[in-house]
Amino acid sequence: MDNLFSAIPSSLPDELFQDILNTDAVRVERIVSRGHVTPEGDWYDQDESEWVMVMKGRATLMFEEGRREVYMEAGDHLNIPAHQRHRVSWTDPDQDTIWLAVFYSGN
């Protein structure tokens, strides 16, 4: 058994992406951000849909359509259909933000 809040490197020059579960049907990923954001002008445009929750910390997602921003704290979750372009526009620089993401095919 593992713990989602454990084994976080003290140094985190880049965002940390780690598969927790990887099967034909679904992929569960832990992401750790420490002030990291998606590079300006870049958008995630994913073939898979993603259900994502903030487990700890604070972050803002931006969606390309309407440049809509969504502020997220622990427990907040939303579903991002495949090819809905989005970016991480802010994460708290003063603490770790831990995300749980579930990637799957279809919408």
Added chain:
Amino acid sequence: MDNLFSAIPSSLPDELFQDILNTDAVRVERIVSRGHVTPEGDWYDQDESEWVMVMKGRATLMFEEGRREVYMEAGDHLNIPAHQRHRVSWTDPDQDTIWLAVFYSGN
């Protein structure tokens, strides 16, 4: 956007099972326990595999094989392959235990 820790009924005569996401590929479920356990002698024997994490609270899972017990707290997660018989043998009666479960086909 919803929050996994919100909208928990004050009265909880039975465990609460709620779909958060339900697609052909995956089902994400929130479960809230308040001292509830699987009835003595009953086992979950599921056609789908289940990745499960305790989000809040404390619980013990028991697996039929070897009667192995696993104590879980916030952030602890494990994967239960399809048809691995198991039951919830204890949840903290003094607080809510909130689970996140991801059900998927295959192992």
